[in-house]
Amino acid sequence: MIVTKQKDLESIICLIQKDPVFIVGCSQCATLCKTGGEDEIKKMVSILKVKNINVTGWVLLDPACHLLNDKRILKSYKDKIKKAKKVLVLACGNGVQTVAEIIDNAEVIPGLDTLFLGEIKSVKEFEKRCNLCGECIQYLFDGLCPISRCPKNMLNGPCGGSKNGKCEVSKDLDCIWEIIINKLDKKKKLFLLKRIVEPKDWSKSLVMKR
Amino acid sequence: MNYTSNLEKVLKTKGFAVTAEIGPPKGCDAEKIKAKADFLINCADAFNITDNQTGVVRLSSIGGSVILLDMGLEPIMQMACRDRNRIALQSDVLGACAVGVRNILFVTGDHQCFGNHPNARGVFDLDSIQLIKVVKDMRDHGVFQSGDEIKFGRPNVFIGGAANPFADPLSFRVDRLEKKIFAGVDFIQTQSVFNLERFNCWMDEVRSRGLDKKVFILAGVTPLKSLKMCERMKFHVPGVDIPNVIYNRMKNTSDPKKEGFDISLELIKEIKKIKGVSGVHITALFWENIIPSLVSKAGLL
Ligand code: SF4
Ligand code: SF4
Numbered sequence: 001m002i003v004t005k006q007k008d009l010e011s012i013i014c015l016i017q018k019d020p021v022f023i024v025g026c027s028q029c030a031t032l033c034k035t036g037g038e039d040e041i042k043k044m045v046s047i048l049k050v051k052n053i054n055v056t057g058w059v060l061l062d063p064a065c066h067l068l069n070d071k072r073i074l075k076s077y078k079d080k081i082k083k084a085k086k087v088l089v090l091a092c093g094n095g096v097q098t099v100a101e102i103i104d105n106a107e108v109i110p111g112l113d114t115l116f117l118g119e120i121k122s123v124k125e126f127e128k129r130c131n132l133c134g135e136c137i138q139y140l141f142d143g144l145c146p147i148s149r150c151p152k153n154m155l156n157g158p159c160g161g162s163k164n165g166k167c168e169v170s171k172d173l174d175c176i177w178e179i180i181i182n183k184l185d186k187k188k189k190l191f192l193l194k195r196i197v198e199p200k201d202w203s204k205s206l207v208m209k210r
Numbered sequence: 211m212n213y214t215s216n217l218e219k220v221l222k223t224k225g226f227a228v229t230a231e232i233g234p235p236k237g238c239d240a241e242k243i244k245a246k247a248d249f250l251i252n253c254a255d256a257f258n259i260t261d262n263q264t265g266v267v268r269l270s271s272i273g274g275s276v277i278l279l280d281m282g283l284e285p286i287m288q289m290a291c292r293d294r295n296r297i298a299l300q301s302d303v304l305g306a307c308a309v310g311v312r313n314i315l316f317v318t319g320d321h322q323c324f325g326n327h328p329n330a331r332g333v334f335d336l337d338s339i340q341l342i343k344v345v346k347d348m349r350d351h352g353v354f355q356s357g358d359e360i361k362f363g364r365p366n367v368f369i370g371g372a373a374n375p376f377a378d379p380l381s382f383r384v385d386r387l388e389k390k391i392f393a394g395v396d397f398i399q400t401q402s403v404f405n406l407e408r409f410n411c412w413m414d415e416v417r418s419r420g421l422d423k424k425v426f427i428l429a430g431v432t433p434l435k436s437l438k439m440c441e442r443m444k445f446h447v448p449g450v451d452i453p454n455v456i457y458n459r460m461k462n463t464s465d466p467k468k469e470g471f472d473i474s475l476e477l478i479k480e481i482k483k484i485k486g487v488s489g490v491h492i493t494a495l496f497w498e499n500i501i502p503s504l505v506s507k508a509g510l511l
Contacts, residue, residue, distance in 0.1 A: 151321055151323075151332070152291075152292075152318055152319075152321060152332070152334045152337070153334040153335075153337070154318065154334075154337045155337055155340065156337050156339040156340065156386070156389055157339070157382060157385065157386045157389065158377065158378075158379075158382070158386075159318050159377075159449075160372065160373075160374030160377045160401060160448070160449040161320070161321070161377065161448030161449045162377050162378055162379075163377060163378055163448065163449070164378060165378070168320075168321060168448035168449070169321050169323055175378075178378065178379060181379055181382050182379075190382075190385075193382070193385065194385060194388070194389065196339060196340070196343060196389060196392060196393055197340075198340065199296060199335070199336050199340045199344070199355060200335075202335070
């Protein structure tokens with residue numbers, strides 16, 4: 001899932017600048033991580049009203065990254081969007097762009113920060129799992145990804161900063177290499193890590209269309 | 211016999227070498243490096259010039275190395291993977307070699323979040339093991355990482371790497387050394403040794419796999435200048451292991467400089483006895499002027 005986080009309210013309000021605003025949410029990822037679902041949209045509406053900002057309407061797209069769907073749905077909100085000067089999108093960075101591709105009378109502003117592609121660990125806990133690198137090499141690491149989970153992209157074992165299972169960058173982050181080693185050790189397959197993993201082919205990450 | 215560098219010659223003929231670290235200044239004042247180097251001229255066989263260590267911007271390691279070369283000293287130029295992709299790294303290896311650098315030590319590098327530009331984008335296109343292999347292939351096979359041929363001069367460098375015997379997990383620490391050797395490293399400088407027991411465990415494993423015969427290992431030594439520095443290293447620098455015995459000695463002494471000096475002397479004495487260790491690498495952060503008396507008292511001159 002694409003994991004997002006709401007921008008702080010002050011900067012959202014600063015971007016709206018008291019203009020009339022139409023709000024867009026997304027039924028999928030942003031709903032699941034509670035940043036752009038129906039509940040969050042309604043909450044945003046009431047917050048903005050308190051700040052004396054005119055909300056001309058809102059809609060939940062299904063999902064926001066679907067161009068043709070968005071075109072169809074937004075058509076029926078034409079009048080409400082026309083009254084707005086800003087469209088606040090509570091969806092991932094893709095959702096913002098798809099909406100901006102359709103709307104031309106108002107300025108489209110992002111209400112969320114798009115963080116990563118990650119796992120839902122529990123209702124409010126999400127963890128990064130993939131950098132969309134274009135060529136999945138998890139077969140080398142028994143279903144674990146050091147590209148997205150090691151801040152230094154180490155492919156040949158842990159750096160010198162790994163301590164007590166934690167990453168040198170943050171005590172809140174498990175060192176993915178400790179996890180890889182423990183997993184393979186349990187399976188008596190540690191020898192797999194002795195081969196040198198060659199430099200990654202980053203040209204694979206340049207694909208822009210499919 | 212032709213040696214790539216003086217460091218290689220000392221290691222192969224004398225069996226024990228001393229290297230010392232010179233941290234470049236936060237600015238372009240060459241005198242700062244010259245003054246430190248002047249002081250250390252007869253104290254070591256070669257001098258590490260660090261590469262924006264801990265992510266703090268300093269005079270470049272290639273610039274610092276040229277300053278040493280002009281003084282007739284031998285640099286060990288450090289290169290980190292953090293700030294350059296494979297194109298820039300290979301290009302700088304060629305450039306350094308062209309101006310006379312003969313030892314290059316490759317590290318992955320501390321994460322940029324520790325430095326003075328925590329908002330920088332880290333590169334980490336290669337890790338240290340991959341970079342070591344790339345440079346070995348450049349030197350021995352005349353090819354770039356892409357497989358493209360090197361047409362006008364292969365970089366003849368003595369390849370260095372780092373090892374941390376104190377980081378977790380221990381068993382894999384020796385595996386990683388083995389991988390570095392397999393990748394092509396010629397010499398290793400270790401993280402500063404304070405925990406002798408752990409260092410000995412690591413060396414036991416190194417010897418039992420015969421790795422000390424395949425690579426020169428220089429043990430890191432860092433004289434502690436003050437309790438504050440000891441605490442900073444113990445609690446805040448990733449990968450450093452200062453046991454409580456040493457911490458308490460620094461805490462209870464009335465003369466921390468002397469205590470720190472004595473601890474280093476004792477450590478060097480013990481390290482010299484360890485089979486398979488080919489030298490010491492002295493890092494005296496902001497206390498370089500202690501190195502002459504340390505090496506002379508330790509009988510390293
Ligand atoms: S290897 Fe690449 S594609 Fe696979 S999980 Fe990691 S970042 Fe994603
Ligand atoms: S501590 Fe582990 S996860 Fe963190 S940078 Fe080092 S190897 Fe990567």
